[in-house]
Amino acid sequence: MTDDILMDIKRDYVLSRIRAGERIDGRKFDEFRPISVQTGIIEKAEGSALVKLGNTQVVVGVKMQIGEPFPDTPDRGIIITNAELVPLASPTFEPGPPDENSIELARVVDRGIRESEAINLEKLCIEEGEQVWMVFIDIHALDDDGNLMDASAMAAIAALMNTVVPAERFEVGEDFPLPVQDLPISITSLVVDDKLLVDPCRDEMSVGSNLMTITSDREGRVVAMQKSGSYLLPEEKFYELLELSVAKAREIREAVESQIAKGGRNGEDEES
Amino acid sequence: MTDDILMDIKRDYVLSRIRAGERIDGRKFDEFRPISVQTGIIEKAEGSALVKLGNTQVVVGVKMQIGEPFPDTPDRGIIITNAELVPLASPTFEPGPPDENSIELARVVDRGIRESEAINLEKLCIEEGEQVWMVFIDIHALDDDGNLMDASAMAAIAALMNTVVPAERFEVGEDFPLPVQDLPISITSLVVDDKLLVDPCRDEMSVGSNLMTITSDREGRVVAMQKSGSYLLPEEKFYELLELSVAKAREIREAVESQIAKGGRNGEDEES
């Protein structure tokens, strides 16, 4: 009961600020929270990254295994993306098999990577029709302060860029870096009345979860879109989202790249 | 509450009619509802049939795959029968894994086909001990207005008679019709006091689900029986059921055969 009243008050407050042209944390409508990307934090994984988007934190680990290719793509590696919304990350997550939210999260992140052809899957063929590399991308949410989607997509591509294919351990040649050839960025916005708020934080989502995620590649092409949430989106708003998301992705891609370039293989401060 | 009262009234009405020697829909006690059998309605399946028994509707699709034979029958194909009581078909069905009712349905239909040797399994051996055809019979209920059992059994055998083994697609020779050599018919009756009502409709089952299913082959031999429902069946009633079911099966078999002969590969009116 008390919780409901608190939620109501929070929602009213958030809405009144938005209508006054402001966000509760002082950001501009098209402004992301501070981004931190640390790669290589899980030595036992073939690749890994911890992404912080404000207080939202996601770890992605990449593991490689050898398996059989799908019959219709005998010369291509396989991507398997999985998300666990472990109950550690939010009071609303419960232990158990993946629910529709974690499935959607994994599938939208997967589509961004797959459709941008971020991984050159042909280079992951070991023996056509027999053996190919399987890339397991495991998304592990640690703290859900909103927009797990974009944080997960960033952590996934950063972890992939950090991945070394363990060919020696599997006795199929020499280790080599995973061939990553694009850097898709997903931009999620919250639609509130006629306003679009990129990178919504948890408190902002008290007004509802009217979300749109648009992922684009280096060339500024759209590679994945997902309307998520029970709402109706006016057509003109969608075109606005489209422009905004592709432009914003360019900016965020630069930030991510510079963070990855800095290295970040710095176990010492990964939690500070 | 209201529902319970309505159920009570319905039951009392049905019972009073039965005791007066009548069925609520005017049928005779040993009369089936109108039967419609359409085959070949799912082009992507190796065989298929839609059966309507009054308002009860069931689709059965047959898919063929190649697999290993069971160790104790190295030269015989394999039948796998499965039923999904999808929630679309009845307000009482819930999403989820098969419950005891759908399992019983699948197993009784399976026994009728298996024990009548309707499929010549020896002709489904590709390489003894290595490769045989697996026949997947999937029962998909669409509308449960009573007696899903008989409708499913009819749809299953009709779909099998309609099945072409896709040997070419699997590169093991030329396509050939599934070798079907019998036409088992199951007859389900509702036992009410000393009356036996064949092909009970849903409303009739408001008096209870005291059912007996007896399946017989072309030669009039019994190939499967299943008492279903929490009730006690007097021995003499059983003998009556036995005669009734085998006689009735003859009549229904003819109806089914003539419907199949008519073709029914008529996508245009399959739902009309």
Place this chain on the structure above:
Amino acid sequence: MTDDILMDIKRDYVLSRIRAGERIDGRKFDEFRPISVQTGIIEKAEGSALVKLGNTQVVVGVKMQIGEPFPDTPDRGIIITNAELVPLASPTFEPGPPDENSIELARVVDRGIRESEAINLEKLCIEEGEQVWMVFIDIHALDDDGNLMDASAMAAIAALMNTVVPAERFEVGEDFPLPVQDLPISITSLVVDDKLLVDPCRDEMSVGSNLMTITSDREGRVVAMQKSGSYLLPEEKFYELLELSVAKAREIREAVESQIAKGGRNGEDEES
């Protein structure tokens, strides 16, 4: 409600007796209930035993299969221990997949057998890296009157000692007795205040389930320990448990051995 009151009364009674230096069934604190071990009771299993510890009854069946070895132990057989706390055995057990109690039971029994090297796993290698024997130890509780742990551990080792490896059936040589080279005994005690009660019966556990299981081998070495239950164990009490358990295990081992020696392949009185 009534149940709760009864439980309270029972607990108070048990406690008062313990504090008076007595156990409700008149046993000494370090005294086991009568032990009965019958082996070979399930002819279809490769080995089996029924153990009764007072009214507690457990059957263990051993089945052998051929499988691939683990990559890191290519020349050793595999032990798989599983426990089903079937609802038949206690009003508190429910049907369903193994819960934490049955998993703990299976794992602690498994550790006793594995760590004492009771089975010579090297002799279960058929072809290094390719084929080894898998030993399935299935614990099936029948009546839980307390201390299923020790009864299960006894039944497991007795069943293993009774096991014949069915090499002929699998066409890999001649049948031979499973090479068993130790006889681990687990001793479970209930900690009540400063008292230690070995082999607690169900009624005694009304005071709580503060348990410690210590398993030791023929040489008197500790091979497995498990504190089970939400309680704090004073260090000095632990040392007392240690001495007590290893000493007691010697005595129980003798009893078990003499029972096994007597045979017990006596289907006639296994339930009397």
Place this chain on the structure above:
Amino acid sequence: MEKPKLIVDGKRLDGRGFEELRPIKIEAGVLKRADGSCYLEMGKNKIIAAVYGPREVHPRHLQDPSKAVIRYRYNMAPFSVEERKKPGPDRRSVEISKVSREALEPVIMKELFPRSGIDVFVEVLQADAGTRTACLNAASVALIDAGVAMRGMITAVAVAKVDGQLVLDPMKEEDNYGEADVPIAFLIRNGRIEAIALLQMDGRLTLEETRRAIELAKKGVMQIYKLQREAIMRKYMREGEDYEGSAEAAEVAKELSENEGGSEKEGGQSEQEVKE
């Protein structure tokens, strides 16, 4: 595998005649925790049944305000069969549990126990054909042992057709290679078969053979019924206690007092008669 000859010189593989049962052993009251229990062997089948209840049903929305809710769980131990069985229910055991529960439900006086549950759990420790009927026989004795009021005894047996011949109580080879299998359970009351409680069949029988199979089953169950009653009597004598509530138990007790000179329970028995 080649089908072996199942009948040689007019005898079955294990030397039995066509209408002969396998050796049967029944013992009531073998478990402490359960309210009622029974151990039963029939050939190499080894079955243990337990009954809990009438007891409270959780969660509450599963209760029936007008009568007891019956659960029946047929379960095979992993080591009960040649090839280890994965633990947990499969489709076969779900179907067997359903038809077995439906056989017992009309016989248990459910209306005497509103809002409560009666759980029948049966474990197959070793399987050798005819487990579902053996389990029902054990369950029936366990129910009476638990003092659950019943309209009579459920007694079950299978009939098979092997090498063209109907035989009673088939064992494994006859089940595997036979031409038909008919498991059947009857309600028996005051020593008279009153109705069919369970009936399944798979195989191929003429109408006439089907009728004869039922007749053969009836001969079989009367022998088993006698052994079920004797098991209850032995438990009764062992404990010197009254089995309350059940018509069957009351009847057994009466017989006991008449035939074997026991008398101290006569008053109790008439009460039970009334209860039923």
Place this chain on the structure above:
Amino acid sequence: MEKPKLIVDGKRLDGRGFEELRPIKIEAGVLKRADGSCYLEMGKNKIIAAVYGPREVHPRHLQDPSKAVIRYRYNMAPFSVEERKKPGPDRRSVEISKVSREALEPVIMKELFPRSGIDVFVEVLQADAGTRTACLNAASVALIDAGVAMRGMITAVAVAKVDGQLVLDPMKEEDNYGEADVPIAFLIRNGRIEAIALLQMDGRLTLEETRRAIELAKKGVMQIYKLQREAIMRKYMREGEDYEGSAEAAEVAKELSENEGGSEKEGGQSEQEVKE
């Protein structure tokens, strides 16, 4: 498998033009047990949708005291695709069910049915690309057939990019080998497209192509919308009954009475207008 050429001589593999839909067949009210239902074919897709409710929600803690709870279950029959599909939900069908439910939720007048549930179950009997949009079209008709009050019609279609060309309503080969797939659903009200209810995309499109894909989808849904309405009208005429509650149904009925001379329902229609 080699990618085939998907456009030959300015035509698609099945002879269609770029902006041409596959043949569509819609029929409302095809099931007896469901409160509303619809059968729909779109190319080789064969879809059946059923609506149950508004009805009571069990268990109670799943109820919402202020509005109806909507469930949407997209399910593929095992035989609906080339390789038999294992029964039961997979990750793909869970995601489709989620976005489809979210498309319908803001359109259904949930607030009119507090504490109740409205269940939309859609079965794909045969799949041939575009099942999620075909299912939404069927679900929308089934909802109106069930008399569930709605703010308009949900109509959906997919657009694909194949061989560099945007095409409407891709069939299987175009879906498998195309460069992009955009399933999209609109709310249509009084014949006007009002908003986007579902939108997903995977593939690779420029901004400009994305915009054109939406425009192309809009052309497609207007044709489908007409067929949805006709299906409802046919059912309406068949039954001579009033479809209560739904704005869409009211509109259809009004049109019917105006265009086709039906008049006896006019009173009812204005009431419905008010209700909406």
Place this chain on the structure above:
Amino acid sequence: MEKPKLIVDGKRLDGRGFEELRPIKIEAGVLKRADGSCYLEMGKNKIIAAVYGPREVHPRHLQDPSKAVIRYRYNMAPFSVEERKKPGPDRRSVEISKVSREALEPVIMKELFPRSGIDVFVEVLQADAGTRTACLNAASVALIDAGVAMRGMITAVAVAKVDGQLVLDPMKEEDNYGEADVPIAFLIRNGRIEAIALLQMDGRLTLEETRRAIELAKKGVMQIYKLQREAIMRKYMREGEDYEGSAEAAEVAKELSENEGGSEKEGGQSEQEVKE
């Protein structure tokens, strides 16, 4: 794989002495959503723990009217180990969760929070032997960070026997090829070890070795305990806030105010002392 030599020239493979811990790093309060949290490294183990509660328990029938219900979930990330682990609980993690919960339950003042739930969730991001003890250490700090009242600190470590030698805090190779592994947790209160909270063992030890293993573990935990307290202090100083409720936190705070000149919290501390 051949067993490597684990002790060379009196040193362990990673150069440690027999009674030396691996490097440890502990940080409290690392998550925003959780009520309390802790990040912990111990060698290559990387652990994150979160505490939610005391909070309401759903569904209600899981509530205990007299005390809080504790849940403990030990979970390994799929990428935490060499071979990818299938997500979700396995038998090992179920057992670890059980014994870990049982270690914390008698230490948490459950009776202060009737009808509520306290959830402890621990994720192993990277595993390198000794994860269950590392997790308990992190969980303990997270509980104090959440302000949950506790009777003291739970501090845990493992002892192993490798190449005949007892060693403290084994890393992966020592765990894999060692002769015994003894994970153990103690309740520490006011700087004194008071009791054993968790104790498991597998391997082979004489009685005397077992006793010495306990003694060795005691040395180890006193060092870890110090680091746990420091982590809490750092968080406390960072936030300048009071940790309410916990005896351990109160003690830390007192020490802090004495040793480091903080004084503004003294009133609050005595209150906490009373509370405990």
